[in-house]
Amino acid sequence: MGRAPCCDKANVKKGPWSPEEDARLKAYIEQHGTGGNWIALPQKIGLKRCGKSCRLRWLNYLRPNIKHGAFSEEEESIICGLYVTIGSRWSIIAAQLPGRTDNDIKNYWNTRLKKKLFGRQPKERSTGRITNGLKAETTKRDQKEPSMVNGAGNGIVNHNQYWPQLADFTTPSTLHEIPNIPHHGSPVDQLACVGGRFSEDHLRSVFSTFVDFQNPIHIPPTPLISEMLTEPSSNILGSFQSVNSICCDTPQSSNTHFINTIREAVPNAWNELQYFVNDVSEDEVIYSNQQSSDVLLEAFCGNCSSRASSTPESSNSWNDMSSLVDPLTVSEYEACRPVIQQDCSAPFRESMYFVPR
DNA sequence: AACGGCGCCAACCGCAGCCAG
DNA sequence: CCTGGCTGCGGTTGGCGCCGT
Incomplete structure (x- = not known):
């Protein structure tokens, strides 16, 4: 059973507010306040509006000292x-x-x-x-x-x-x-x-630091890249590993840590960047820069990165990798794993950086 | 002048958290 | 502690108006 609706939806007006409605709401609240109950408010005023709608109108438009116009x-x-x-x-x-x-x-x-x-x-x-x-x-x-x-x-x-x-x-x-x-x-x-x-x-x-705008390295599309771009993988770690080998050639564990660290450090910017990768095609240029990613690792992680194994290793599962890396790295990854899996269901192809030619 | 595409913004929707009973 | 109602929040949508063709 779903929750009860906050108002009788059949009996409430929706859409833009009229000046009369504004005036009534404003006058009432200025005189009596909200009374701590938005749901009951519209009935008291005689407005055919949902209480939530009244609250929104008041907060976003009618209350005093609202600043409209351009942002400085x-x-x-x-x-x-x-x-x-x-x-x-x-x-x-x-x-x-x-x-x-x-x-x-x-x-x-x-x-x-x-x-x-x-x-x-x-x-x-x-x-x-x-x-x-x-x-x-x-x-x-x-x-x-x-x-x-x-x-x-x-x-x-x-x-x-x-x-x-x-x-x-x-x-x-x-x-x-x-x-x-x-x-x-x-x-x-x-x-x-x-x-x-x-x-x-x-x-x-x-x-x-990891997208070298000045000196892009052009990596011709390979079957592996193409597959990653077109075939969402359920194995995120596998994708990480692929990216690792394609892009950075850094130790896999470091790269995983690197990726997680960036995600943690600038989650929203990270999400934004994923969000902008939409029209990837084979003639896109993929930028990567091992040196800069290492620098970022160092800058962000300090000694953490050095704790990770420096042994390049082929592996498709975290279990295989876990023996190679610092336990902390494993626990950090495991902690954020659900988030990563949720965010990266179309996995790393959406987290890579593509810049149009 | 007409039309279509697009940006902007007000308003809606649904969910989660809080709190009183 | 549990439940139900209310509030607050963030994501999404719908419609208006501007602009280019």
Whole structure:
């Protein structure tokens, strides 16, 4: 038996609010407050609305001190920084921006900031709308607000166009070149050391440690790659291993740790990147860089990476691998395994980095 | 001028957590 | 402790309006 509906759906009005409804709701709440019961509120006012709808209308539109209109660069910076560090906790992010609602911020992120940060159009979702990235990226509106669109993946760097108040770091090739990031401690701590304020260049610098924008290595499609791209594997570890051998040639255990570490350190950016990989074809260029991935490993993991076995090994299962790696690495992986399996059901092909030629 | 594509944003939906009884 | 109702949250959707063809 399902839960009881919060209101009589047949008897409630849906859709846009009329000025009269707004006025009645506003007047009542200003005079009496919500009474702690949104469900009962519409009946008291005589509105044919669901209580949740009233609450939403009040919180997002009618309550005092709501700020409408364009977001400032400072606000953008805060949103981006918090999103990278805490994810889509819109209510928490909204709490840092007086006058802004979580809904506003969520919309702003989904429609504008995401594109600004990552440059490519989102992968088409099953229920989502199909977007025309190229067209979208060159609309007048976007031209008015320059984005990193043209900088992503082609080595062109925009220096803090959106975060002018931040230091104008050139794109460093490794994390070591980013000021104030300690090279020890947990990845999260390290990222937190920049105050959760990530400019486009911060993000690029993080990713450039394993995506070498300047010196891409072109790996011709192999049957293995093609298979990975077209045939989702249920064996994620197998995919990791494949990627390991294709991309980095680093010890498998290190690479697994590396992957997990990145996922842990920048989960949302990671998810975003997966999200942007949609139209992979054989003429895509795959970028990889062993040296940079090693640097990232070191930067993120400190001594952790050195604990992992350095013996290259062929193996298709974690059990086989576990004897080669530090127990901590195993437990760390096992802890996040359900998440990985959930997130990477179309496995590593969606986690690899493809940049169009 | 008409039409289609797309972005934007208000609003809806469903789930999870909280809390009182 | 259990249950049911309410609230809050995040993801998704629908519709309007702008823009390009």
